Each structure stands twice: as structure tokens, then as C-alpha cells.
Amino acid sequence: MTATAGHRRIPDRLNSPLQRIAGRWETLLLGLALAIFVANSLVSPYFLDAWNLSDATFNFTEKAMIAFPMALLIVSGEIDLSVAAIIALASTAMGAAVQFGAGTTEIVLIGLVVGLLCGAFNGLLVTRLGLPSIVVTIGTLSLFRGIAYIVLGDKAYTGYPPAFAWFGQGYVWWVFSFELVLFALLALAYGVLLHGTNFGRAVYAIGNNPTAALFSGIRVARVKFILFLMTGLMSGVAAVCLTSRLGSTRPSIAVGWELEIVTMVVLGGVSILGGSGSIPGVVIAAFVMGLVTFGFGLLNVPGIVMSIFVGLMLIGVIALPRLWARLAARRRA
Amino acid sequence: MIRRFLRSREAILLGAIVLLILLISTRYEGFVAPSNLANVFNDTSPLIILALGQMVVILTRCIDLSVAANLALTGMVVAMLNTAAPGMPIPLIILLALALGAIMGAANGLLVWKLGIPPIVVTLGTLTIYRGIIFVISDGQWINAHEMSPAFKAFPRAVILGLPVLSWIAILVIAAFAVLISRTPLGRAFFAVGGNPHAAVYTGIDVGRTQFLAFVISGTLAGLTGYLWVARYAVAYVDIAGGFELDVIAACVIGGISIAGGAGSVGGAVLGALFLGVIKNALPVIDVSPFWQLAISGAAIIVAVAFNARSQRAKGRIILKRAEHAT
Numbered sequence: 001m002t003a004t005a006g007h008r009r010i011p012d013r014l015n016s017p018l019q020r021i022a023g024r025w026e027t028l029l030l031g032l033a034l035a036i037f038v039a040n041s042l043v044s045p046y047f048l049d050a051w052n053l054s055d056a057t058f059n060f061t062e063k064a065m066i067a068f069p070m071a072l073l074i075v076s077g078e079i080d081l082s083v084a085a086i087i088a089l090a091s092t093a094m095g096a097a098v099q100f101g102a103g104t105t106e107i108v109l110i111g112l113v114v115g116l117l118c119g120a121f122n123g124l125l126v127t128r129l130g131l132p133s134i135v136v137t138i139g140t141l142s143l144f145r146g147i148a149y150i151v152l153g154d155k156a157y158t159g160y161p162p163a164f165a166w167f168g169q170g171y172v173w174w175v176f177s178f179e180l181v182l183f184a185l186l187a188l189a190y191g192v193l194l195h196g197t198n199f200g201r202a203v204y205a206i207g208n209n210p211t212a213a214l215f216s217g218i219r220v221a222r223v224k225f226i227l228f229l230m231t232g233l234m235s236g237v238a239a240v241c242l243t244s245r246l247g248s249t250r251p252s253i254a255v256g257w258e259l260e261i262v263t264m265v266v267l268g269g270v271s272i273l274g275g276s277g278s279i280p281g282v283v284i285a286a287f288v289m290g291l292v293t294f295g296f297g298l299l300n301v302p303g304i305v306m307s308i309f310v311g312l313m314l315i316g317v318i319a320l321p322r323l324w325a326r327l328a329a330r331r332r333a
Numbered sequence: 334m335i336r337r338f339l340r341s342r343e344a345i346l347l348g349a350i351v352l353l354i355l356l357i358s359t360r361y362e363g364f365v366a367p368s369n370l371a372n373v374f375n376d377t378s379p380l381i382i383l384a385l386g387q388m389v390v391i392l393t394r395c396i397d398l399s400v401a402a403n404l405a406l407t408g409m410v411v412a413m414l415n416t417a418a419p420g421m422p423i424p425l426i427i428l429l430a431l432a433l434g435a436i437m438g439a440a441n442g443l444l445v446w447k448l449g450i451p452p453i454v455v456t457l458g459t460l461t462i463y464r465g466i467i468f469v470i471s472d473g474q475w476i477n478a479h480e481m482s483p484a485f486k487a488f489p490r491a492v493i494l495g496l497p498v499l500s501w502i503a504i505l506v507i508a509a510f511a512v513l514i515s516r517t518p519l520g521r522a523f524f525a526v527g528g529n530p531h532a533a534v535y536t537g538i539d540v541g542r543t544q545f546l547a548f549v550i551s552g553t554l555a556g557l558t559g560y561l562w563v564a565r566y567a568v569a570y571v572d573i574a575g576g577f578e579l580d581v582i583a584a585c586v587i588g589g590i591s592i593a594g595g596a597g598s599v600g601g602a603v604l605g606a607l608f609l610g611v612i613k614n615a616l617p618v619i620d621v622s623p624f625w626q627l628a629i630s631g632a633a634i635i636v637a638v639a640f641n642a643r644s645q646r647a648k649g650r651i652i653l654k655r656a657e658h659a660t
Contacts, residue, residue, distance in 0.1 A: 146631050
């Protein structure tokens with residue numbers, strides 16, 4: 001770095017489109033996903049089976065639903081660590097509703113509304129009082145899950161109506177589960193929202209420079225509030241799917257998911273410092289994490305050992321390009 | 334000077350804790366007995382030690398989410414060593430715990446310093462890695478009380494001058510931090526790096542190295558606490574102190590340590606930890622289900638951070654009234 005600092009290397013032409021695509025984060029990630037896919041199918045004879053693969057998608061669909069709005073939130077320079085706690089609270093509310101004889105429609109509505117309210121609470125604290133979101137959501141993480149513990153203690157809610165099971169266990173067509181279809185639709189919706197609308201542009205602008213965004217007429221507080229609402233709502237959606245899939249509610253439901261979801265987002269190439277990232281990246285990262293979990297599961301590797309791999313992946317994918325750039329700079333010097 | 338103390342955040346927090354203790358004593362008189370208060374302090378000692386380590390990390394604009402995993406891994410390693418070699422002297426075990434914790438802290442610090450990876454990403458990653466390693470080395474097994482040597486278990490409980498060793502260690506750490514923060518160049522550097530990194534560079538402070546040292550300090554204390562924790566509760570397994578990192582950060586936030594870096598005090602961190610400790614110990618004696626604890630500490634974090642933000646809001650000149658409102 002020291003030798004090249006004085007005269008920066010100026011390229012005499014732009015990179016070709018192919019080079020640009022090859023150098024993109026999403027391309028690298030897709031390569032990783034394919035490599036894991038091939039490795040899995042070579043190692044385990046059970047991997048390449050439509051129903052097995054369909055089952056594997058349950059490893060990530062619920063988390064990915066939250067990862068989309070979380071990606072927007074992180075691009076805008078905020079974070080929400082309370083998402084898993086919102087799932088717990090929403091699921092508890094749904095379970096309580098069942099005890100009062102609520103039907104499937106009411107249960108789902110209650111789950112979504114609780115998610116929305118939790119998101120609004122986070123959003124108000126961050127945008128109205130101007131508090132740092134990481135601290136606020138660590139606080140609400142304890143608060144929301146704490147309320148679930150107060151209501152449930154060491155008990156569990158069961159007895160969900162049979163029709164409710166469809167959201168987490170039903171299939172729309174052949175091997176395509178409701179969750180997988182919902183995941184695909186949401187990926188599309190959030191992709192369009194972030195990459196194709198004024199709102200998405202505003203999110204990037206806020207993440208890069210909130211002050212400049214404010215002075216260029218973007219209602220920063222409102223955009224951020226909407227992002228927190230979305231994250232809360234999607235946590236409610238995930239709560240419906242997860243509760244329906246498990247058929248029961250415990251206060252410890254989805255514990256630790258916030259870290260996995262943030263990992264998914266960061267792995268997808270979203271900068272934790274805000275300002276950059278893409279939805280396709282997050283989608284591929286979701287598949288990578290799901291495939292790794294599923295592949296190790298087929299090989300009877302315990303879940304916690306997989307977490308070592310996920311942790312290494314999280315640090316590795318960020319560290320390796322930086323190490324690479326450093327080595328390249330040294331060689332040039 | 335007294336007036337300045339009374340207006341400080343620490344004084345308000347101290348007042349809140351005293352009020353809390355008095356309130357509890359109206360329900361249960363025994364709570365204010367010195368022996369019980371000493372118990373509460375002893376129970377809170379691990380949190381105090383970790384909160385002080387976390388404080389220096391937060392001061393430098395970083396965050397260490399891996400402290401609880403570091404604690405658990407160190408605890409598991411020393412417990413396994415103890416079962417394999419029961420005769421190993423306790424000072425050696427403590428040294429090993431400190432070294433192991435320091436190494437894990439240094440791993441975090443190096444990734445932040447040399448590769449410039451955001452601390453939250455680094456420690457999120459190492460948190461899962463350290464927990465995973467515990468499972469790999471222990472094969473998911475528990476190490477129970479009867480497998481540990483008596484000397485190993487007795488050390489943190491041994492009573493010296495009326496207080497258990499665990500409490501004395503916490504007091505020593507508090508004293509060491511009071512000196513470190515207010516009387517050493519490194520203590521100054523923590524504030525400088527967090528307050529204004531660019532200015533710190535121009536005054537000759539290596540920002541990355543200072544952050545690295547903060548992580549090493551935090552890791553070392555986590556390692557020490559790992560041994561104390563496992564020895565005190567006489568059990569080691571994968572999930573000990575699960576989620577404790579959030580309690581540690583909560584103690585710092587309640588103690589007025591700014592998550593944006595550069596502001597905080599030793600007294601604040603200690604009082605923040607004690608506040609949580611008093612609540613935790615009070616709930617069972619006043620007949621409130623322990624399930625309330627999580628929600629109460631969550632509410633306390635939110636109130637504390639809102640309160641701190643009010644008191645430290647910058648009083649700049651408002652040029653555009655509407656713009657000020659929009660943020």
C-alpha cells in the first residue's frame with residue numbers, strides 16, 4: 001500500500017461486462033451454492049430427491065422471509081435484533097387466541113397484527129426518540145420474549161385447528177410448499193421494492209448518508225419507520241408459518257434466530273455498515289445456508305457443528321476478499 | 334464537586350438501585366441484611382467483571398458479542414483439564430483460563446484490526462464458532478460436580494475476610510479498571526479512539542491497536558470468568574451462560590456507556606450490572622415468577638437508553654427547524 005499510495009493505477013479501459021459480472025458478490029455466492037450442491041449430491045445418495053430437497057427448504061424459508069426486510073433495514077444503516085423475540089410474542093398471542101376459541105383466520109390476523117405492533121414499537125423508539133437501533137432492539141428482544149415467558153412460563157400452547165397447519169405444512173403444487181411459494185413471491189416483491197422503486201433508492205441514500213438524504217428531500221424518519229414496520233410484519237408472517245409447522249408454541253421458540261438472519265443478510269453481501277447490498281444476494285445466501293444445514297444433516301452432523309461452519313463462512317466470506325485485495329496490492333508494489 | 338456528582342448519571346443510577354432495594358425490603362425485610370446484599374454482590378460478580386471488559390470494547394466503538402461463548406469454552410476446557418489431571422494447581426488453571434480467554438479475544442481483535450471487518454460481524458461469527466467448538470471437544474457431554482476436584486470447586490467460594498473469593502476478584506477487577514481508565518495512557522486512548530478516531534490518529538494513537546487491546550482485555554476477563562463460573566456452579570456444558578452477552582451489553586447500556594463510543598465510566602458499568610443483579614435476586618424473594626426477569630431487564634434497557642439519550646442530546650444551533658424534526 002505504501003508504494004502505490006502516491007500514484008494510483010488508472011485503468012486505460014473499463015472492465016468488460018463479463019468481468020464485471022464475474023467479479024460480483026452474487027456470482028461468487030452462486031458459485032459457492034453450486035459447489036455445495038454438487039458436493040452434497042456426491043456425498044449423500046439421498047440428496048438428489050425432489051421431496052428431500054423440498055424438505056430442505058424449510059430450513060431457511062421462514063428465516064429468509066425476515067431476512068428480506070432486514071436487508072433493507074441494514075442497507076438503511078439500522079438493525080433489528082428483536083425479530084426472533086417478535087416471533088415468540090406473536091406465536092404466544094396466537095396460542096392464547098386458540099385458547100379463547102379463535103378460528104384460523106383470526107389466529108393468522110392476530111399473528112400479523114402483533115408483529116406489526118412490535119415493529120411499530122421499535123420504529124417509534126428509533127425514529128421518534130432517536131435512539132440507536134442496536135440497543136433499542138436488544139432491549140425489545142428481552143422485552144418481547146420476556147412477555148412470552150410471563151404468559152407461558154414453562155408451559156406450551158397446543159391445540160391449533162387442523163386448517164391452521166396448512167401454512168407450515170401444506171403444499172401448493174407437487175413439492176412446492178406454501179412456505180416456498182411465499183418465499184419466492186416475497187423475494188420478488190422485496191427485489192422490486194429495493195431495486196425498482198423510489199422507496200428502494202431512498203433506502204440506499206439513507207444508508208450512504210442520512211444527512212444528505214434528508215437535505216435532498218427524503219423523509220428519513222418515515223422511511224426508517226416503514227422499514228421497522230415491515231420487519232415486524234414479516235416476523236409476524238414467519239411466526240404464523242413456524243407455529244403452523246411446529247403445531248405448538250413455547251416461549252423459547254425461534255431462539256437465536258436473529259443472529260442467523262443477520263448472518264444470512266451479511267453473507268448475501270449486504271454491508272453491515274449500510275448503503276450497499278442486494279436482494280438476489282440474500283436469496284442465494286438463504287439457499288447456501290439451507291443447503292449447508294441440510295447436507296450436514298444428511299451426514300448426521302449435529303446442528304451445533306454446522307454453526308461452526310456458518311460462523312467460519314460469515315467471517316471467511318468477508319475476510320478472504322480483503323486478504324486477497326491486500327495480497328494483490330502487495331504484489332503490485 | 335458533590336453537586337456535580339449528584340447530577341451525574343451514576344448518582345441517579347445509584348439512587349435508583351437504593352430505591353429498588355428499599356422497595357423490595359418493604360415486601361421482604363431480610364433483603365437489606367448485609368449478608369444478603371453481599372450475596373447479591375457475589376451473584377452479580379461475573380456480570381460486573383464481564384461488563385467492565387465489554388465497557389472498554391464499547392468505548393472504542395466496537396462490540397463484543399462473543400464474551401459468553403468465550404466464557405463457556407474456557408470453562409469447558411479448564412473443567413476437562415481438571416477431570417483429566419485433578420492434581421493441577423489452581424493458579425495454573427487460572428493462568429490457563431486467562432491465556433485462553435486472551436487468545437480468543439485476540440482473534441476477535443486481529444480480525445477487526447488487521448482486516449477491518451466490522452466488530453459486530455466478527456463477534457457474531459466467533460460466537461457461533463466458540464460455542465460449536467465446545468460441542469466438538471466435549472462431544473455434547475456434561476461435566477458434573479463429582480468429576481471436578483474439590484480444590485477446583487472450592488476456590489471461588491473460599492471466604493476471605495467475610496467475602497467469597499469471587500467477590501474479591503470482582504473488587505480487584507473494579508479497582509484495576511479504575512486505575513486503567515483514569516491513570517494510564519491506554520485508558521485515555523480508549524476514550525480518544527471512541528470519541529473521535531480521526532483526531533486520535535493525529536495525536537499518534539493507533540486506532541486499530543487500541544481496539545485490539547480492548548478485545549484482548551474483554552476476552553481475558555471472559556476467560557477468567559469462565560473458570561469462576563464453571564467452578565462456582567460445578568457444572569460445564571455447551572450452553573452455559575447462553576445469551577449472557579446480551580445481559581453484559583445491557584449492564585453497560587444501563588450504566589450509561591454510549592454505544593456510539595467514547596463515553597462511559599467504570600462506576601456506571603458496575604452500577605448497571607448491580608441494577609440487573611438486584612432485580613434478578615429480588616424477584617424470587619418477593620414472590621414474582623422468575624419468568625418476569627427477562628421482560629423487566631428489557632424494559633430497563635429501553636428506559637435507560639432513552640434517558641441517556643435525553644441527557645446527552647447535543648445542543649447545537651438549529652438552522653432548519655423542520656429538518657431537525659424530520660430526523
